[in-house]
Amino acid sequence: MADFAQNADRSFGDKLLGFFIKEDPASANVPAAQPTPSRVTQPVSAGQASTPAQSGAGSGPLASSPIGSVDTKFVDHFAGVLSKANLQGPDYFEFREILKNLSNLGLPEDKQFQAAWASFKAMAATGDPSVLATAANQYLTALSTDRDAFLKSVDAAMKERVGGLQEEQQKLQADNESIAKQITELQQRVTANTDRLTKITGEVAEQSSKISQNRANFEATYATFTDQIKADVSKIATYLK
Structure with missing residues (x-):
């Protein structure tokens, strides 16, 4: 039963596609089950079918909306919606x-509608054209309700x-900014350390020279004192007997 219903919906979808849209000959051989969008020329001369992409309502969170095309999987979907809403008779x-x-007889549009109405009256046994608008509006309501849900x-x-991707994007951007700030701070530290290293090299040489000179002065002074004392000790031993 499910397969039968699916096939019925697909058949109804093919009929709907033929009702409202003329396909390019190049796309006529594309299988109905193929999920790629159908190439479309223009609506049939007897009327126009509006698509969600052409209507101004229902804009989503995207900054700009892509241009839509008739997609066979949505044709099948709308066929199911309209099948459920289909009226008896x-x-x-x-x-x-x-x-x-x-539509292919070359009649003016008004003559097409009048001729179609004459045939339909005999089929439906009614002379009130409002039944057409009532039924059409019911189908529009069903499609509109389905569109709202979609x-x-x-x-x-x-x-x-x-939203999840945008949140991750913001976190990564913040992380990159934090890393970039850390890199800048590290680069500043490297520059400061390099400057300090240059100064320290000069200070090491200066301090080493000062310390070495101070040591030499100390040794010279020490030698002066010790040499004088040693000389006195020697002279004492010589002169004082």
């Missing part, structure tokens, strides 16, 4: 299918993933 989608079949999940993902 002929309604807007059947009218849209008739309108699409008339945007909330996008915001949550932004906060969880991008």
